[in-house]
Amino acid sequence: MRTSVPIKVLAQMSCRNLWRHRRRNVMLLGAIVLAVAFVLLANSLLRGWQAQMLDTVVANLTGHVKVLAPGYRDDPSIQRGFELSADYQPAVPGLDGWTSRVRVPGVILSERDTRGVQLVGVDPAQELQISFLADVALEGEFLASPADRRVLIGAALAEQLETRIGRRIVLMTQGSDGRNREAGYRIAGIYRASSSSLEKVFVFTGREVLQSLLDSEAVTELSIRLTENGQRNQAKDVLQRQFSNQEASTWDELEPMAASMFRFVDTAMLIWFSIMMAALAFGLVNTLVTAVMERNRELGMLRAIGMQPGILLLQVVMESLMIVSLGVLLGIGFGVLAVHWLSEGIDLSQWTAGIESYYMGSLLVPVLLPYDILRVLGLSLLFGLLASAFPAWRAVRVEPLDAMRR
């Protein structure tokens, strides 16, 4: 297409056309700003949820990557453990923290109740670097060493068992020979985690203590925390090579439910974006079509004095893009302000019981990624371009003689 009118003149004309109907166009601009700001805010809230989900899953003794013996996931027993040399150090890219644990199903008994739990033998120093135990409110004392012969139980479990710090409870589980093992332990501390289901499930004691109860030298898992979630597959490959007889898995393989929810959030963002933009589209197309129709005579005249249809088309598209891009930029500005205003987080503690199952904590902090801003920007402009197609086509189809006769 050969342009006979310079772009500058065209832009000037578009500006003036928009200015001619200030009130209408400012309202349209407002709608765009509002829609984009909301999309961006919703986006960052969903991202915040996603980040929390990842945090929760990784901290709930999963880690980014975990090494388990084959078959442990179907039958978690000490027989499906593996030996780890005492001086083992994982050489994994992006390592943040790591630990090895003994984790077996067991039963905890008090004078008044009996509950099924997960017995977890930990190295307290390492555990504090990588799991949710670092963030819990603790009453009493933490375990001192892997040989600490006391236990740490959750507040909800302590309530069920009607027991407290300093009391003796009995742990029961299946030893490495398949026979029943049981022993009494004193409660060192009671922890309060973000969710009561965690508190009811995990009973911690020293790793060596649990190993001696089970009569085994083995551990059942090696859990690795990384600095970047994106490095997990690489870390998994490295670990798989180191432990050729065991199975290395990433958190999304270990927690498929959380992983699918994680992926769902990505889709949810697009769906939310589409709904907002579809609503906006009617407003935008309507305004542009009106603008074209009321300028029918004028457009016919321009055609008659020799303006090419391509230029006309370009001008309508330009008008649309101008108003959309101004709206989007302002919208992103307001969105960023809103996110900043909410950066303290939204307190959801009222609904804690209900949202736990969605891997949410009681505070939702929005997370704004540059990638998301660029995506909103790009998609909005693309959308502005598409929305102008129909009005532009209408403008091109104007018959000069018909238009001027009226």
Added chain:
Amino acid sequence: MTRTSILVCLLLWLAVPVSAEEARALVAGAIDLTRGTTSYAKMSMQIHRPDWQRNSSLVAWTRGREDALIRFTAPAKDAGNATLKDDEKMWTFTPRLNRVIRLPYSLMAQSWAGSDFSYNDLSRTDNLLHDYRLSLVDSRQQDGHTVYTIEAVPHDDAPVVWGREVLVLRDDYVLLSHTFHDQDDLPLKRLEAMEIGEKGGRVFATRMRMVKLEEPDHWTEVNYDEVQFDVELEDGLFTVYSLRSGAGG
């Protein structure tokens, strides 16, 4: 001080040998009494609750403290239900389901047949001797017997949830009561001898009651209607096969 009061003091001092060995010997004696002996008994059991109660009849075979087979004979809906104990392991059989279930250890603290007895109450054998520190805290004369009160405090790493247990034992090893205290020293449940008599040529508690002390009016009573000791038992009586086949009943 008169001469008689000195004598009484002396007698009391002699009668209260507060020693761990003494307590241990008493408990061991009580355990040894049943070691190696076989028995066959017809019993009735009454489960009592504030608003209802249930009576059932059962037969039981025992060999020492290790083996036991208990089978319900009445009421009709429970008849045939049976429990087998072989050392630490326990199985139950329900004829209506035709299934034998090996009891997981996690269920051992649960109630047996809806009564106030737990499976543990039935299955514990000589753990009093190795999981507890025993001491004799009192002894007194009663109905021509010396009655000893023995305190059993579990070792710190023992698989025992109780804070303390108190046994009252007669010099002929009849257990008069066994109280279980929690770790705040509140008594939670007590096994009491309601009647002591001679049956099958031996003197023992022929009627016993397990009382839940936190819930008033919750108790279960077991009454021995007929007992024979040192009976001939088939070799295969204490096996899962005989549990399933309804042997002995």
